[in-house]
Amino acid sequence: MVYISDACREQAEQLIEQWRCLPGSEADSDPTRLSESMQELCRALRRFEPPLEEQAEGTAPAREVEALGNYGLDLLVEMSELADTMGMQECSRELEELCLPMAAWIARQGGEILRLPPVVNTLARHANQTTDPNRMRELYNLASEVFEAVSPHVVDASPEDPRHPWRLLVINRAIIATRTLEPSLMEPALKAILDYLPEDAPRFFEEGVRQMDKVDYPERVRETMRRYYDLLHAARTLH
Secondary structure: OHHHHHHHHHHHHHHHHHHHHOOOOOHHHOHHHHHHHHHHHHHHHHOOOOOHHHOOOOOOOHHHHHHHHHHHHHHHHHHHHHHHHOOOHHHHHHHHHOHHHHHHHHHHOOOOEOOOHHHHHHHHHHHHOOOOHHHHHHHHHHHHHHHHHEOHHHHHOOOOOOOOHHHHHHHHHHHHHHHOOOHHHHHHHHHHHHHHOOOOHHHHHHHHHHHHHHOOOOHHHHHHHHHHHHHHHHHHHHO
């Protein structure tokens, strides 16, 4: 939480400085209010560290921590969107990327994540910026923490929109898992495609097999992807 607080303060200072230079700035859009709210929230959230199961009796229940954590996501998104409207794209991106550690914090405290889009955006952005398997393992662990903590309300409300954040999370997690080159990490992520996105599974595994041919993946990775492709094909044949 200290990292989130410090990083947010740094970006907020740039945002406030730029906002004050704009002619006719509206008082109700003053980023100072958002920054102060975020710092106050971070101070409150630090009271709940370490995770709840390691705390003494009498601390706040998981639902209170969950509500506060999701409020933090809302504040970060609001600040990011304000920076974007002011033409501060780098600042906007940095603020949005803080949603990933905030979401991981919520997950580690036993809470449910309600604001998923900025978290998925950040995961995808990081995955596209590296090919290092070690970095991919770190991203996979974060993606899995988020995956396990997404609110059922978000999952159940998942429409057929191909850009829905839950759908993108399930797919991106599987892609990241494949790029770790670790079949043990691929297994649960590929199974999630079958379990949660049965309509997308045929296209995903067909493309996955094609990628195995285009990219020099290790044989153990190829075998894992091919096995899931064959499993899906066999199931479709039986039906």
